[in-house]
Amino acid sequence: MNRLKCFNKLSSNEMIVVYIIVVLSLLIGFVNPAFFALSTIFGTFRSMLIMTIFALCEMIIIISGGIDVSFPAIASFSLYFTVSLMNQYKIDSVLVAFFLSGFFGLAWGLLNALLIGTFRIPALIATLGTSSLANGAVLVYSNGREISNIPTSVDAISQKYLFSVTNTNGGKSSLTILILFPIFLCILIHWILKYTILGRKIYAVGGDYNAARIAGINVKRTQYIIYTAAGFLVGIAGICNTILLRNAHPSNLMGAEMMVIAAVVIGGTRITGGHGSVIGTVLGVLLITLVSNNLIMLGIPNYWQAFAVGLIIVIGTSITSLKAKKIALSPKI
């Protein structure tokens, strides 16, 4: 019995992703030993930052049985309008930047919630609509131009590091302080999903909408909480992106929704709702980031990358979906 438990644990979804990550890292390191360095780890963390926030929000929404493809557009809208307004009114405060950006995101999240919760529009279509609306609005407002002068105090955060390490040949690699935010978020969301009534409600709504309603859960309110909270967090992710890249671009986040959904699904969250974990999602993000950042180190030419990433996503989602199907069909005791 104990051995079976052990086997189940070792063949769980999360562990499969771990195996793939280990094999891939060894492979990359074998071809290019420069991979095994502290700077690679810091770089990977840095590129995971925004995607982790997106993926955690996406995971909660997918667990609740919905989907959201409007994150990149909402984040772009929030970051651009925040920076633009702060420049216009000469406000130079970190707190204002974060709250303003979060507020814009929250407003968009509320619109999503209204469309999905109140009007019962299929989540994919509703969020495609909001995505186009938000993206169009920011493009019309900005005319496609980026803002490169960010308020100084906000810009200063990009130079704040959690810790820096100087390696043997004088190069300095540092870990940005912003990494604390996704780490905090991971712990918070893990706690909410696992130990609070709200978390149980989210799983219940995703597992079976009608059963949840009959069991007395206010489904509409749960959906409102999820979508608005996701909007708020995505807005903050937007301003984090501005700080990391040190400019405000109206559309360079666009297209990330695809990768985010792929990361969540590869991490073992079932697209039909009701299942998913924070650890799996973070591992999924790590895998996707490793693949999209390091294929060049394996000697795969640039123009094959989109295809390779697509292939990994298709295979990854097929495996997790097959596993889910197998579990669903297996005899229940």
Place this chain on the structure above:
Amino acid sequence: MITLKNSFRKSDKNMVSLLAIAIGIVAIMTAITPEFLTGSNISSMAFQFPEFGILCFGMMFCMISGGIDLSLVGAANLSGIVAAVIITGMGKSSFSVIVGIAAAVVVGALCGLLNGYLIGQLQIPAMLVTLCGGQLFSGLGLAITKGPAITGMPNSVLAISNGSLGVIPYSLLIYIFVALALNFVLKYTVYGQQLTFMGTNATASRYTGINNLRVTMLTYMLSGIAAAIAGIIIISHYGSAKSDYGTSYTLLALLIVVLGGVAPLGGKGKVLGVTLSVIILQLISSAFNILRFNSFFKTLAWGLLLIVVMVVKSVNQDYSMKFWRKKL
């Protein structure tokens, strides 16, 4: 008179409202600017809409089956690229053009079959499969072209979207042919009926003995073929093939299909409705062009329109449900 009244009563409410919207747009735009109803504007509209109009039929079939196809643009570009590679590789003769077009259709069908297999056999949700499929197809297209566009299409290819038979463009003829063929398939074939049944209730259709897997694969194959035809018109329109042409068409196709009265959850949809809705969107798009609106403005307008249409439909449905409950 009575027959006219009857036929009006029988006709779909949705069609009537679509027709009213189209007439309304034309009336308003003619009032604003005389440029709108000129022959040159009408002919330029007729040249523009077939390429995304045909994509919409692919989306429509998938949506009737209860799924969705977000890989249309990727499949269209991939087929276009394959056609372009074959045509330029075989010396641009008219024989090579035929081979290229045939190969594009085969590639489109294969893309669709892959989607259909994953959806029908492995039971992965259509949304996820086609989202990933789109990435895969456009990635493959990028790998084939290695980045830059494939240029140098012979005149016979360029003629597909730029030439016309009398006043009717070839591309419009292709559109009409595809529309009629799909209308026939949907209304008068066993497959069309099975598709509607499956879209309405997949479990019930399985119990009545319909092979759901076969219907799903056929549907996505048809969608892939529609994408391939659109892909050929796209390379003819641009005079080149690239992996990121027409990226805005996915949302546009979704908007058109939903506006055209296809139920997002499956089981309902008409070729005529989608055609009317394609024409409406082309009218709006031309209106924006004439009024010199920024091209970014279109992105915003399509999003807004999609949301408004869905909200109106949702409110309408609630209202009619309440109405019927009262009546019963």
